[in-house]
Amino acid sequence: MNDFPFQIVGFDLDGTLLDTSGDLTDAVNHALASVRRPTLTVEQVKPMIGGGARHMLAQGMAATGGCSEEELAVLHRRLLDYYEAHLTVHTQPYPHAIDALDALAARGVRLAVVTNKLEHLARQVLGQLDLTARFVTIIGGDTMGPGNGKPSRQPIDAMVERCGGGRAAFVGDSIYDIQAAHAAGLPAVACRFGFLMQPVEELGAEAIIDGFDDLLPTLERL
Incomplete structure (x- = not known):
């Protein structure tokens, strides 16, 4: 199963992987x-x-x-x-998110989180949900220094570098996610179920998913 089109898939956290x-x-x-x-x-x-x-x-x-x-x-x-x-009183992964991570990992895809949440909080949330080990790297809004969170391309570039390079895609729910991915030259997948500031069609992503059961077929089409 090494014919999967991406070696790296990055995810936003809030409104993408997790309903926080x-x-x-x-x-x-x-x-x-x-x-x-x-x-x-x-x-x-x-x-x-x-x-x-x-x-x-x-x-x-x-x-x-x-x-x-x-x-x-x-x-x-x-x-x-x-x-x-009170990080994980209500917080949980979106439906089928874990299944999608498992399916990507089974195809040898390296996974990452790039969020505008402070890195130590992102790590705590993922740790409390027992998800940390699934990701090669976790990059927060402060990881690259002040003012270098998304929509800057810097955290996306760092994600690709830390994951060892290769063809990458990014999954998110906000304009910051899509702009950061595009600035770094990556295709972006937008989540219709996320914390949308505007209609998802206006984000300019290469694809839109209604749920995580759509993710792998969508990435294979990109």
Whole structure:
């Protein structure tokens, strides 16, 4: 089974491999409630996810009245502390995600995670779900240094290098994912089930999947 078209497949984390929306919403609401702001629903928070925790919180604050940079800095720390203590209360892999990882691994494909979540939090979430060993590398929003998360190509380039090189594809749910993949010259697969900020058709991905049972046939067609 060495005729599979990709040697490396990378994945975004939030809204792609894992449904983290419940725990991220709880963390946002913890920060909002601490300054007596109204709380938000999971459906309100989902489109705010993807650009990192600070970006997510800034949008949550904007939706409930705005805030200063100083207040955002304090609440960002508050959010992260709460989130780190409650990482996997609700979080779980999307249906058939583990089956897809198993099927790719069986074909000799090297797997990676590239997320805008802080690397240590990404590693903790994956560790608590017993998924860490499946990935050659886990790259977070801070791994490549400040300002070098997705949509920068740097984390995608690092993923390919750390996985030993070869033809690679990237799977994600946000414009950051698709832009980063394209900047690095990789084809991108978008997830219709993710935390979409816009219609999935507008992301510009080479393919769209409705679920992980579509992933392998989709990659074989790319």
